[in-house]
Amino acid sequence: MVSGGPYSTKLQYSDGRVETVLTPVQYDVGTVVTVVKKNDGSVIVTVAQ
C-alpha cells in the first residue's frame, strides 16, 4: 500500500462488475477491499480484515 495519491484503482466486485475509483493510497493487485458508497457520491475503500 503506497500513499500520496489520488490513485486510480480498478475494482472487481464478486458479481463480476468492474469499477474504477480514485483512492488516496495505492493498493496491491489482489488486495481484497471493502467498498462503501455514500449517498453524497463519495466512496470509501478500506482493506478487508
Added chain:
Amino acid sequence: MVLIVTIGGKSDFIYTGVSIQKSASNLITTASISVPQNALAYVQSGAEVSIEYNHRILFHGMTTDWRLKFSAGLVSLDIPCVDYSYKLSHMAVSVSSAVTYVSGTVIGSILVSLLATTGIRTEKISQDPSVILTSDLVIPPGAMLWDVISTLCKDYQCLFYLDYARDITGIYTYAIFGKIAYVETLPAFLETHAITETNLVTMDLSLNSVSEISCTRVIAIKDNAMDYDIGVATYGSAPYIDKVVAVNVNDSTPVATLAQTYLDNFRLVNSKLGATFKSLSISLFNILDISGLSRLTGDIIELDTYRVTDISYKVSQSGVIVSVSGVDPTTSLWADEIKQASGDMSVGTLIKTEASYQAEEAKPVYAEVIA
C-alpha cells in the same frame, strides 16, 4: 352483482368478506377471503385463487396461510392470498453461478427467460428491438427475480406489472413490460370510466394537492466512478425545492433530458384524486373522467381525468365498495420514486423510503483490486 370467488377449483363458497389491495407503487397484490365454514380441504397452502367481478378478473394468485376460528358459536376461515408477484420476490434466478446477459440483448427477451418457470405468461412483454442492454448484465447467484426486473425497469425506464385474464383454459396471470409508449396502448391504460353525479354511487371523491413534497428543481447525477455528469431541470424561479436523482451510469440519454423527465413526472403527481364508489368494476391504470361532476370541478380545475394507481376492493353481501386513488394520466410510472409518489405519499412514507435507500447505498461490499 356477479362475484365469483374460486379457491382450489371450488367456487360455490358462501363468503362473509372479500378484500383486495392493489397499487402501482407496490407490485404485490394481496387479497383476503373469509368463509363461514371449515373449507380446509380446498385451502392448502399454495392453492390457486381467483376473484372475478362482473366479468373482470380482479385477482389471480394463491393462498399463503389460513386462520380457522370458532367464535360465538360460529366457525370461520380467514384466507390471506397473494398474487404471483410472490414468486418473483421468492425465486432466485440462479443458485450456483452468476448468469450473464451480454450487452445488446433485447431486454424483453431477458424478461421472458426470467419468467419461464414462474407460470406467468409473457406474451404482453414488449420485444422492442431498440430497448437493449447497454452493458453486460451479470446476475449474481441468489439474486431474486424481482430485484433483477426492478433494476432493469429503473435503468431502462420501463414499467413492469402483473395483470390477470381468462381464456379457454381458465384464469391466468400475465406480465406487462415495456416503455410507457408501449404500455399506454394496452387496454388497461385506455379504458375510461366517466363519473357523473348520477351514473353510479359515489360515496366520496376528493382532490388533494400534495405541495409539501412538490419539487421545483431536479438534479440528476450520473456518477461514473466519481466523474460526475449532472443535469438540472427547473420549474419556476429560485429558491427551488430540490430532488436529487441518481441515474443509471449506462444510460446514454442526455442527463439534462433525464432531469427534465423526472421533474415533469414529479410535478404531475402533485395533484391526486381519492374516491370511493359502490359497485364500480375497475382495474389498475384505468382512467377516471370526472368532468361530469361539474359542481365539483367548476371552472378552475384544469385536470379532470386521473389514472388509477391504487385500488382497494371490499366485498360483502351488501355490495362491492371500491376505493381508488389516481394521478395525472400522462405520468410515466417507471421510476420507483414516481410510483411511490403516486401511491401513499405521506411525509412519513417519504422519509422511510429515503432512509431505506440510504441504508442500501451505504451497505459495504467486498471487491478485489485488479489494477
